[in-house]
Amino acid sequence: MTAARRRADPNDAIIELAASCRFNPKRWTRKAWDWGVGALEKHQGPREWQDDINGIIGDHLANPETRYQPLQISVASGHGIGKSAEMGMLSNWAMSCWDDARIVTTANTEGQLRTKTAPEIGKWFRTSLTGHWFDVQAMSIKARDPLHGDSWRQDFIPWSEHNTEAFAGLHNEGRIILLLFDEASKIHDKVWEVAEGALTDENTVIIWIVFGNPTRNSGRFRECFRRFRHRWVQRQIDSRTVPGTNKAYLQRLVDDHGEDSDLVKVRVRGQFPSQSAMQFISETDADKARAVHLRPGQYNFAPVIIGVDPAWTGDDKLEIMLRQGLYSKSLASIARNDNDVEVANLIARLEDEHQADAVFVDAGYGTGIVSAGQVMGRNWRLIWFSGKPLDPGYLNKRAEMIGGVKRWIKAGGAIDPHDEELYQDIIGPETVPRLDGKIQIESKEDMKERGLPSPNKLDALALTHAEPVAKKIAHHRNGQPGHTVITDYDPLA
Known part of the structure; x- marks a missing residue:
């Protein structure tokens, strides 16, 4: 060598x-x-x-x-x-x-x-x-x-x-x-x-x-x-x-x-779960809602309800959702706008265009919008997300309304299959464990801490479940347009 x-x-x-x-x-x-x-x-x-x-x-x-x-x-x-x-x-x-x-x-x-x-x-x-x-x-x-x-x-x-x-x-x-x-x-x-x-x-x-x-x-x-x-x-x-x-x-x-x-x-x-341990609305249910296709005859008898969730922070959007029976769609998704009169005019136009029977607005940042609407002769309702629910099984009004979305989806509710933001909003929120057993949904702030965006579209859709709404029928009296609420019992019949 x-x-x-x-x-x-x-x-x-x-x-x-x-x-x-x-x-x-x-x-x-x-x-x-x-x-x-x-x-x-x-x-x-x-x-x-x-x-x-x-x-x-x-x-x-x-x-x-x-x-x-x-x-x-x-x-x-x-x-x-x-x-x-x-x-x-x-x-x-x-x-x-x-x-x-x-x-x-x-x-x-x-x-x-x-x-x-x-x-x-x-x-x-x-x-x-x-x-x-x-x-x-x-x-x-x-x-x-x-x-x-x-x-x-x-x-x-x-x-x-x-x-x-x-x-x-x-x-x-x-x-x-x-x-x-x-x-x-x-x-x-x-x-x-x-x-x-x-x-x-x-x-x-x-x-x-x-x-x-x-x-x-x-x-x-x-x-x-x-x-x-x-x-x-x-x-x-x-x-x-x-x-x-x-x-x-x-x-x-x-x-x-x-x-x-x-x-x-x-x-x-190595597959993702249908529903995470704390997730409130499952991916399986949201996927089914995406796949539902409705004919007008399956929902046009129901009242038209509009939900408005104003933007909270600079990176949030103002969301306006419509629901009629099992049908839903986004009417507007715009950057935060602090001009309440301008936003009120937009809502009024959409209310007239879709002949809405009720408009519900999140009271957190919506009081000025509703006040501007009152000046226009509009009868919009402020809904406090932290308010008392009708169902004692929920912690607050927001949890109850999102619970309404969950029941609506299970009943056959339809969401736009191309609206990815709404889909992600629906499957995003988790519940918060409580000793008293009441259903509590995590806050927008908590979701942001987990890296998820504020679920504004979900909240706007949830607002359409705020209160029972009856469908109105148009009529004219003394040449002026008006509405009559359809009820099961009319004492003046």
Whole structure:
């Protein structure tokens, strides 16, 4: 053996392998660990679903036309499929095969990140072929190269809606950015928004992967599979199809609760629940309301009721909804307008156009509007959301009215299938647990804290359930138009 051969750096072969796997994480994950040995004795390689994800990334990078377009992958699954292992393997691939790689990993809580996600990813680094290249700490992994330690790194950042600035400066032009979300279903929507706006570097490989159990059927993780599905590559993985999961326990869950139960959907099948634990109106019911198609003859005998929910804050909208029997539609959705006279004129025009039998206005910000309407000779009703309900089973009037929407939907109520805002408003609100058993709906402020918009369209529709309304019939007396209320009993007949 020559002296030059004896002096060969063993890192050279590793570096050559890493360079060859730059666009091929699937190959790297098979070469960088001693599969079938030690802790991996029972595993001959990554699981099938992990190979699938790695293959998607490889295909994306191998194509020069897609390489520098952001790749977004969402994985919803049951329990025990090996999400943390996949994050560990991908993190090690990016750090090993790319110079100055930047990886940011977050989870729903600091406890989850510090005690579960980070240690699991660190384990895959320590056992990797390149384990000696990196310094694995509790909340970061850095290259040991002293000239690159601050630019070649993975950071574990416990973000919340009050700490979204960690994305500021997340740039790595010309190299790679890997962004990983663990327990994505519980990560605040504001964090998603910041992530979306931050990953904008040109000529940069940007990969954003989110993992989670589908515990909620609202929020941004849910929308990866619905409203924003055109942006994401989606995978929903049944735990029963993955080697290494406790098949007997999973089958017991199915036997005890049923294949289509929400518990089995979430914990086993990787499917979103029909109704979250605290959700008031289920997605299933809202979907049915979207699919209802009514002929005029099925509702035009009923009174026409208009609900008006004025905007509360600058980013809210003033919403005006109409309901006639099982039919509903949005009449207006406009930016906040503090000119009460202008808003009153709009309502009056819509009232006349649709020959409304009643107009109900949220009293919170609607007193000036109703006062302006009184000057016009209008008889609109102010409804206090915090007022006393007719049904003692509800905490307040707002809860009772939204309860009316729920009953209306179950009775066959129809909503516009193209009105995404109304749909999201309907499935968004959750109930608040109470010792007295009364139904309480979370406030608009609480919904905003969860990252959801104020459900103004729902509140406008709910106002159409504020009070019983009788249909009027038009008549003329002394040449002046007027109305008579239709009742079941007319004492003057």
